[in-house]
Amino acid sequence: MLELRDLALAFAGRRVLDGLSLQVAAGETVALLGPSGEGKSSLLAVIAGLLRPQRGQVWLGGRDISRLPPEQRQLAMMFQDHALFPHLDAAANVAFGLQERGVPRAAARQRAEAALAAVGLAGRGAAACHQLSGGEQQRVALARALIGEPALFLLDEPFSSLDTHLKQQLIDDLRQRLSAMAVPTLLVTHDRHEAFALADRVAILQHGRLIQVGTPGEVLARPASAWVARFVGFDNVAADHAIPPAAFRLGDGQPLRTVKLVEPRVEGCRVVVAGDGGDWVLSLSARELATQPYPQRGGHLAVGVDRAALLRW
Amino acid sequence: MQKVLPLSDFRWLALPPLLFLLLLVGLPLSRLLYEGGLAFSPALLSDAYLQWRLGWSLLQAAATCVLTLLLGLPLAWVLAHFEFRGRALLLRVLMLPFVMPTLVAGLGVLALFGPHGVSGLNLQDTPWLLLYGNLFYNLPLLIRAAVDGFDHVPASRLMVARTLGASRWRAFWRVEWPVVRPWLASALCLIFLYCFSGFGLALLLGGQRYATVEVEIYSLVAYELNLADAGALALLMLLLGAVIALLYALIERRLARPDKRSPPLRQPVQGWPQRLLLLACLLLLALFAAAPLLAVLLRALLADAAAWRVLLQDDTLLALGNTLRFSLLALLLATALGLLHGLAAQRSAGLRALMFLPFMVSPVCVAFGLLLAYPAYSATLALLVAAYALLAYPFVAKAVVSARDALPAALPNAARTLGASPWRVFWRVSLPLMRPALRRGMAFAAATAVGEFAVSLFLSRPEWLTLTTLIYQHLGRPGAANLEAALVLSSVLLLLALLAFMAIEWPEKTHARTS
Numbered sequence: 069m070l071e072l073r074d075l076a077l078a079f080a081g082r083r084v085l086d087g088l089s090l091q092v093a094a095g096e097t098v099a100l101l102g103p104s105g106e107g108k109s110s111l112l113a114v115i116a117g118l119l120r121p122q123r124g125q126v127w128l129g130g131r132d133i134s135r136l137p138p139e140q141r142q143l144a145m146m147f148q149d150h151a152l153f154p155h156l157d158a159a160a161n162v163a164f165g166l167q168e169r170g171v172p173r174a175a176a177r178q179r180a181e182a183a184l185a186a187v188g189l190a191g192r193g194a195a196a197c198h199q200l201s202g203g204e205q206q207r208v209a210l211a212r213a214l215i216g217e218p219a220l221f222l223l224d225e226p227f228s229s230l231d232t233h234l235k236q237q238l239i240d241d242l243r244q245r246l247s248a249m250a251v252p253t254l255l256v257t258h259d260r261h262e263a264f265a266l267a268d269r270v271a272i273l274q275h276g277r278l279i280q281v282g283t284p285g286e287v288l289a290r291p292a293s294a295w296v297a298r299f300v301g302f303d304n305v306a307a308d309h310a311i312p313p314a315a316f317r318l319g320d321g322q323p324l325r326t327v328k329l330v331e332p333r334v335e336g337c338r339v340v341v342a343g344d345g346g347d348w349v350l351s352l353s354a355r356e357l358a359t360q361p362y363p364q365r366g367g368h369l370a371v372g373v374d375r376a377a378l379l380r381w
Numbered sequence: 382m383q384k385v386l387p388l389s390d391f392r393w394l395a396l397p398p399l400l401f402l403l404l405l406v407g408l409p410l411s412r413l414l415y416e417g418g419l420a421f422s423p424a425l426l427s428d429a430y431l432q433w434r435l436g437w438s439l440l441q442a443a444a445t446c447v448l449t450l451l452l453g454l455p456l457a458w459v460l461a462h463f464e465f466r467g468r469a470l471l472l473r474v475l476m477l478p479f480v481m482p483t484l485v486a487g488l489g490v491l492a493l494f495g496p497h498g499v500s501g502l503n504l505q506d507t508p509w510l511l512l513y514g515n516l517f518y519n520l521p522l523l524i525r526a527a528v529d530g531f532d533h534v535p536a537s538r539l540m541v542a543r544t545l546g547a548s549r550w551r552a553f554w555r556v557e558w559p560v561v562r563p564w565l566a567s568a569l570c571l572i573f574l575y576c577f578s579g580f581g582l583a584l585l586l587g588g589q590r591y592a593t594v595e596v597e598i599y600s601l602v603a604y605e606l607n608l609a610d611a612g613a614l615a616l617l618m619l620l621l622g623a624v625i626a627l628l629y630a631l632i633e634r635r636l637a638r639p640d641k642r643s644p645p646l647r648q649p650v651q652g653w654p655q656r657l658l659l660l661a662c663l664l665l666l667a668l669f670a671a672a673p674l675l676a677v678l679l680r681a682l683l684a685d686a687a688a689w690r691v692l693l694q695d696d697t698l699l700a701l702g703n704t705l706r707f708s709l710l711a712l713l714l715a716t717a718l719g720l721l722h723g724l725a726a727q728r729s730a731g732l733r734a735l736m737f738l739p740f741m742v743s744p745v746c747v748a749f750g751l752l753l754a755y756p757a758y759s760a761t762l763a764l765l766v767a768a769y770a771l772l773a774y775p776f777v778a779k780a781v782v783s784a785r786d787a788l789p790a791a792l793p794n795a796a797r798t799l800g801a802s803p804w805r806v807f808w809r810v811s812l813p814l815m816r817p818a819l820r821r822g823m824a825f826a827a828a829t830a831v832g833e834f835a836v837s838l839f840l841s842r843p844e845w846l847t848l849t850t851l852i853y854q855h856l857g858r859p860g861a862a863n864l865e866a867a868l869v870l871s872s873v874l875l876l877l878a879l880l881a882f883m884a885i886e887w888p889e890k891t892h893a894r895t896s
Contacts, residue, residue, distance in 0.1 A: 165799030
């Protein structure tokens with residue numbers, strides 16, 4: 069289990085981490101979600117031992133590792149741009165950590181080739197890193213991280229440099245791998261889709277503090293503040309409540325409201341109507357559109373809100 | 382990932398180089414300033430003769446800066462924006478003057494524009510001889526810096542500017558100029574410093590009227606034994622040099638950021654106007670960067686067969702052996718010092734500035750100071766080699782620093798999380814990635830040692846004759862035969878510098894290693 073106790077870190081007077089505590093169980097994946105520049109990467113660097121916090125402790129498996137240098141923490145980390153060593157080929161990159169931990173070169177190389185095969189890169193061991201595609205580089209980095217059987221797995225925006233299609237595929241792949249591992253995993257991302265797709269729990273970071281921790285379902289059902297509600301993707305957020313998509317009622321019996329804007333989407337469309345006390349943004353699916361005339365700008369749409377389904381904080 | 386603070390500070394590595402600097406620069410210069418300062422009087426500065434010396438030193442450095450900028454910026458613009466066969470090679474060859482010993486360049490200028498020069502134009506006793514020599518060294522430096530700057534403007538940014546209605550000139554002015562400006566500023570600082578504290582060229586090309594303060598200090602010490610005036614002048618040189626070096630370090634620090642750039646867009650040369658433009662640029666470049674060297678080789682080849690026999694004389698063999706021996710020893714010492722200082726200077730502006738101390742203080746002042754501070758060691762090999770290493774090691778240190786700046790922080794961090802200790806990270810990640818830069822730095826250091834002239838002149842003993850001092854001896858003797866012998870020996874020196882240059886610019890094998 070990973071346990072962070074009251075971590076604090078400041079750069080030149082600017083607070084990056086402000087008394088942050090969090091527990092991640094073995095086998096659990098926690099996504100640390102927050103806007104760019106809110107200290108997410110710094111937190112990972114602190115856990116890895118690459119940055120020293122001004123205050124607080126990091127415990128792993130019942131042991132205080134706060135004073136250990138990075139190389140003795142038995143953790144694996146994946147970086148945003150993969151951080152492959154450009155002077156080494158793919159297999160040598162994967163074997164790097166094994167050699168550092170005393171495995172003879174030939175044996176390390178052999179295990180590296182096997183690890184590459186396990187991520188679908190059989191026979192590519194001799195390839196130079198710059199010859200690999202973005203997705204292949206990511207898989208080399210993954211093999212390199214996991215080959216040493218780490219006690220903790222840290223992922224720093226590992227998908228941000230990949231295109232959307234590839235990203236989804238690799239996220240699915242990674243989820244399967246994580247569930248097979250019995251180590252705590254901490255994923256840092258600013259992309260809520262990534263977080264909700266991979267994590268058992270989501271921790272939302274704002275101004276160096278965790279303002280909400282819970283399963284994706286809990287966070288979506290009970291956002292802790294207007295800021296969280298907006299950040300996790302709700303379109304209709306007021307000062308004290310949010311209207312989740314499921315609270316809208318369409319069709320007969322609902323008041324007619326003026327349509328102010330219609331934007332086509334891949335599936336259906338996005339509509340802005342004049343609601344009670346402000347504009348409402350609705351996403352209409354193709355199925356919903358099939359039951360009524362296609363909304364027109366300046367036209368009307370019958371829509372109401374089930375007040376019992378509102379999310380309040 | 383955000384910039385990660387260091388866990389361990391490597392500044393303590395600077396201790397050996399700092400001690401070295403203290404012994405080789407600090408103490409000798411204090412001694413020199415003390416001896417000179419005792420007798421310093423403001424009256425010295427009102428002396429018309431010295432006023433002219435100082436004024437001319439500043440003027441020729443400033444004039445060189447203006448000339449390199451006026452000539453170099455358009456040339457760099459063309460080299461950065463057009464693609465043509467041999468472009469990459471040309472940019473590499475531009476580094477060649479940098480490793481040329483000043484004696485070779487000086488002789489080259491004389492062989493071209495001296496009495497009975499190849500060009501037929503005698504510019505002796507005019508300021509142009511020295512300015513031309515300065516341009517030989519510094520025009521390529523400015524062009525390289527400016528091309529680097531232009532290459533840092535992403536092609537997309539230029540395309541946006543052009544599609545938004547900017548003409549070529551407006552795009553240069555509004556998009557490229559702001560990016561290139563700090564690159565130029567840093568290069569101009571170096572150029573000013575080199576010219577201001579230059580010795581070899583001014584000694585050979587300045588003549589009576591257009592010699593610089595450095596030459597004046599040398600003559601005061603060597604011929605007039607006037608230590609007071611020499612010390613006072615050294616003090617002035619030191620202060621002015623320090624200001625410029627500090628400026629340079631500040632600008633360089635702003636430039637230090639990891640390289641992440643899209644390949645710039647270059648257009649092929651099309652049509653006669655562009656071809657003529659390119660041809661004009663290449664001719665201009667050849668006139669300033671290649672002509673003196675070709676003149677040396679030409680004059681040496683046309684020399685009497687008797688002149689070539691100088692190569693077999695005992696003196697020459699002794700000098701060649703000494704040059705190689707001293708250079709090798711100096712290179713070893715310079716590499717160790719450069720690595721230590723370069724690694725330590727990573728996060729310290731002060732240490733970065735100190736790295737340029739040996740460039741900043743003139744070799745003449747250092748050699749003179751060493752003589753004063755360590756009279757008992759004045760004729761020892763240790764002192765000579767240490768002085769060589771002093772002048773050579775900033776090249777290694779600078780290479781190490783810029784290689785470390787270009788190294789993404791994620792790589793060492795990743796290695797740490799994979800179980801490597803700081804020392805292992807250095808050995809397995811940082812050092813292999815720095816090796817090309819280190820090799821270049823070492824080649825520059827070697828070239829510096831091979832072509833060293835000023836310190837050798839001060840500290841050498843007859844049996845320690847080096848190629849440079851031998852050439853200077855031949856030049857000092859009357860007669861065409863001696864001039865020809867000097868030219869032949871200079872050709873040898875030129876070839877040695879060429880060797881160093883090949884070591885610097887030989888392309889590194891790019892395939893990744895297995896471990």
